[in-house]
Amino acid sequence: LLKALILYAKYELHPDNRNLPGILDFLQEFDPEQGEDDDESELDKQFLILNRKHPARRAYELGYKKAKGDMQGSIIMSLLTTIADFVDEEVAEFTKCSDFHLRDIGRKKIALYVIIPAMDNSWEGLVNILFSQLFNELYDLAAENHAKLPVSVSFFLDEFVNLGKFPNYEEFLATCRGYGIGVSTIIQSITQLQDKYNDKKAESILANCAVKICLNASNL
Template sequence: AARLEKFNLESLAKLTITDELDLPSLGERKTALFAIIPDNDTSFNFLVSILYTQLFQQLFHCADKKHGGSLPVHVHFVLDEFANLSMPSDFQKILSVMRSRNVSVSIILQNLAQLKALYEKDWESIMGNCDEFVYLGGNEQQTHKYVSELLGKETIDTNTYGRSTGRSGNYSTNYQNTGRELMTPDEVRMLDNRYSLLFVRGERPVKDLKYDILKHPNIALTEDGGAAPFLHGIADKADFSIQLTSAFLDHEDNQPAEPTGYELLSEEDLQREFEEGESFNDQEKE
C-alpha cells in the first residue's frame, strides 16, 4: 500500500491514467523524448525508473520480434547527472546487451566516486562496457588516479655523463631507458580546462580542445544565444482540432458524465476491504 500511495495524488493520477507514449516507435522513426526531473527532489524518481525500464524492454522486444535483432533507427540515451537518476536495478546487464540492438547510452557523471557509490560491485563492469570515455576535468583524487593509469606510461631516454680528473682520469657515458606515467595524477588534476582527454577502445588516448558550445550554428535558438527560455510541457501548436455543433452537444447521449471518485488500492487493501465487507454482511444476517 505504501508503494502505491503516491498514485492517489490527483496530479500523478492524471499523468499516469492514460498512455500517450508509443515507446517502440522511438526505434522506428526519429524522435526526441525529454525526461526532465528536479535534481534536488527524488520523491518521484520512481516514475522515471518505470519509464526507463519500460523503454528498454519495449525497444529490445521491438528489435528482437519485429526487426531481426536490431532497430532500424539508432536510439541514444543521454543520461545527464546519472547519479541523480533512478535507473533499472539490472542496468549493468542492460548495458551489456544493448549495442547489438542498435541502442547506446552516454553516462555523464561528476566523478567516478558517484558511479562507485551507485554500483559498488559492478562499476568496473559498467566502465568496461563503454567503448569511449571522455575526461573533461574534475577534482576527485580517485578519478585522477584512474585516468593516469588509463593513459599508461611513456619511455624516457636518460644520458648520464661521468668524468674523473687526475693522472688516471677517465670519461664515461651511460644510456638508460626509464618509464614514467604519461600524466601523473597531479598532472591530470592540473589539466587545462580548455582540454579534454578521450579514450577509445583499441586506440591511443587523445588530448584535444573542447568544443566551444557558443560557436554552435544553432546557439541563437537557445537561451544562452539570446532566445527566450523553452517552457517544457506547454504546447504552442495543436495537432488537430474538433468542432462540435450545438445540436450535437444538446443531444442527451452527449451530455458530460458525472464526475466519479476513485482510490487506487493494493492487493492487500482490496483483500482487507473484501474481508471487512463479508464480516459486515454476516453481522447484518445475525
C-alpha cells in the same frame, strides 16, 4: 499481490481504469482486511468469484491468499509503499494513459526530453520506471526485427544517478549496441556511481562503456 491486481485490472476493469491509479481505487473500494470472524475480505470476494483458471485468481490464490495473519498486513503495507507515488492526484492523472507508444522511439525519429528537478528526487521512482520500460520495449521491438531496431536510438543520460537504480544496467550496456542502441552515461564522479550501485557494479558499468570522456574531474 501486485501481479494479481494488475491481471485483474487487465481482464476485469474498464479500459479507463487499467492503470495503477485504477488499482488504488479498486483497493480503496474493496477492503483487503478480513472481518472479526476471520471470514473472506471484500477483496477476497472479488477474486474468488472469478473462474478458477482466471490468471488473476490463480495469482491471488497462489500468492497473497497463502499468507496468513500479520503476513497479509505486511504484504499490503509493502504494496502501498511501492505504489505510493500514484496516490498523488497529479501523478494519478498524468499516468492514467500515454499519448505515445514507447516502441515508436525505435520505429521513427523522435526526440524525447525527460526533465526532472535538479534538487528534488521525489519522483525518482517514476522516472526509473519510464526508462526501465523503455529499455525493455526497445529490446522486444528489436527481437521482432532480426535483433535490430528499425531506427537507431541514442540515450544521453545526464545526471545518471538521479534516474534511480537500474538492476541490470551493466548487462544492458553490454548488449545494447548490438540492437542499435547507444548510451551516454553521464555522472559527476565515480564515487557517485559507486554510492548508487556498489564498487563491483560500478566497475562493471564503466567497463561496458566503450568510450570514456573525463572533464575537470577531481577523483578518478
